[in-house]
Amino acid sequence: MKKLFHPVTITLFVVTFIFLLPSILPSKAVKILTDEALRQRAISTNMLPTPKTYNELLKVVDNPQNLMTAKKIALGKELFNEKLMSKDKDIACASCHLLDKGGDDNLPTAIGFHGRANPFHLNSPTVLNAALAKAEFWNARAKDVEEQAGGPIQASFEMNMKPHEVVERLNAVSAYVSKFQEVFGATISFENVRKAIGAYERILLTHGAYDEFLEGDNSALSAKAKRGMTLFMTKGCKGCHTGMSVGGQSVQYFPLRRYLSDYMGMIFEPDLRIKESPFPFPNEGGFLGKDERLKFRVPILRNISRTAPYFHNGAVKELKEVVRIMSKYQLGNEFTPKQIDEVVAFLKTLDGEIVEYEIK
Ligand code: HEC
Numbered sequence: 001m002k003k004l005f006h007p008v009t010i011t012l013f014v015v016t017f018i019f020l021l022p023s024i025l026p027s028k029a030v031k032i033l034t035d036e037a038l039r040q041r042a043i044s045t046n047m048l049p050t051p052k053t054y055n056e057l058l059k060v061v062d063n064p065q066n067l068m069t070a071k072k073i074a075l076g077k078e079l080f081n082e083k084l085m086s087k088d089k090d091i092a093c094a095s096c097h098l099l100d101k102g103g104d105d106n107l108p109t110a111i112g113f114h115g116r117a118n119p120f121h122l123n124s125p126t127v128l129n130a131a132l133a134k135a136e137f138w139n140a141r142a143k144d145v146e147e148q149a150g151g152p153i154q155a156s157f158e159m160n161m162k163p164h165e166v167v168e169r170l171n172a173v174s175a176y177v178s179k180f181q182e183v184f185g186a187t188i189s190f191e192n193v194r195k196a197i198g199a200y201e202r203i204l205l206t207h208g209a210y211d212e213f214l215e216g217d218n219s220a221l222s223a224k225a226k227r228g229m230t231l232f233m234t235k236g237c238k239g240c241h242t243g244m245s246v247g248g249q250s251v252q253y254f255p256l257r258r259y260l261s262d263y264m265g266m267i268f269e270p271d272l273r274i275k276e277s278p279f280p281f282p283n284e285g286g287f288l289g290k291d292e293r294l295k296f297r298v299p300i301l302r303n304i305s306r307t308a309p310y311f312h313n314g315a316v317k318e319l320k321e322v323v324r325i326m327s328k329y330q331l332g333n334e335f336t337p338k339q340i341d342e343v344v345a346f347l348k349t350l351d352g353e354i355v356e357y358e359i360k
């Protein structure tokens with residue numbers, strides 16, 4: 001009896017109790033919000049529907065350094081699909097960013113010039129709604145779509161061209177010479193190629209069920225998707241995946257949290273294999289994000305159900321598994337299978353059709 005109340009026994013008991021506390025206590029109940037309250041949660045933090053008219057669009061996406069015009073956009077569209085801008089004349093932007101496939105290629109990693117894979121095994125993100133992001137690329141190294149467009153044309157594993165080669169190729173096509181003259185009042189330059197493509201990307205916004213709900217249509221989302229949206233809005237996902245594009249607004253650490261079990265040799269939950277990968281999936285490609293500090297531009301979640309596989313190196317195929325990883329490592333609150341299903345149902349409502357703006 002005396003032994004039972006020994007300070008060491010008591011300390012052990014207390015420590016064990018504190019450790020078990022989270023599993024004993026019922027997890028915090030999920031808020032139930034009215035449709036209007038749920039909508040306000042989004043709108044009040046700038047998670048707005050995409051514009052439906054061209055005038056509204058201009059207010060949201062136009063670039064003062066590269067004003068949009070109908071002719072510039074049309075030229076940009078042509079260039080986006082132009083294989084002449086790749087060394088072997090076989091790859092265009094549209095080869096990796098298929099607009100009818102969610103704006104990406106659905107491959108784990110991009111394949112470019114001579115079948116070369118991206119050296120960091122990077123996954124092609126969608127171009128849809130990318131103009132709404134505050135920075136482009138997985139490590140946010142381009143400030144906007146105009147700057148971004150110069151990257152893939154020159155990358156040896158993508159289109160593999162020097163700027164002067166691009167200009168020479170396009171100069172050989174008389175229609176391009178006159179179109180650049182008309183749009184920019186100048187001869188063809190690499191800078192104007194980037195600007196035309198950027199202007200085109202700025203009209204590639206999508207609109208779907210989620211937007212209709214934000215615009216006031218309560219019937220646009222199922223009850224399940226609304227429960228998922230509630231989790232998304234109240235549990236912390238929107239802290240990072242926010243803005244009109246539901247992502248793309250900031251750079252954040254991933255994974256944000258680590259677990260003792262991850263370090264202890266995967267005894268309970270073999271998610272992170274610290275020695276091989278800092279991520280809860282294989283570190284294929286070895287990319288470590290911005291400044292190699294495990295910082296990533298938060299991905300855009302619009303059309304996410306159509307852009308598998310996921311994460312910067314395309315290591316995860318299932319959206320369900322992505323949501324589980326996000327809830328555990330970014331929120332520190334692993335969702336139940338039911339909650340994961342609900343969030344996936346919500347994420348599917350972020351799919352949309354490219355808006356056919358009446359360009360003036
Ligand atoms: C070989 C496939 C391939 C080609 C060709 C290609 N891209 Fe990409 N694109 C990618 C990959 C991979 C990334 C991510 C690279 C990174 O983050 O370093 C990317 C990133 C982007 C992004 C950033 C999106 C975001 O949310 O950060 C945009 C915009 C984009 N590409 C547009 C273009 C344009 C415009 C062209 C043509 C000039 C083009 N791409 C050509 C594969 C490709």
Ligand code: HEC
Nearest residue numbers: 236237240252254296298299310311312322323326327330
């Ligand atoms: C602290 C910021 C943060 C929070 C909170 C967060 N995420 Fe993420 N999310 C990220 C980052 C950064 C990535 C990219 C990681 C990578 O690819 O290496 C990402 C990736 C994703 C992806 C994959 C995107 C793609 O194109 O491959 C999905 C889907 C996603 N998050 C959904 C969610 C959901 C759902 C929640 C809430 C449960 C959530 N996120 C919470 C920062 C966050």
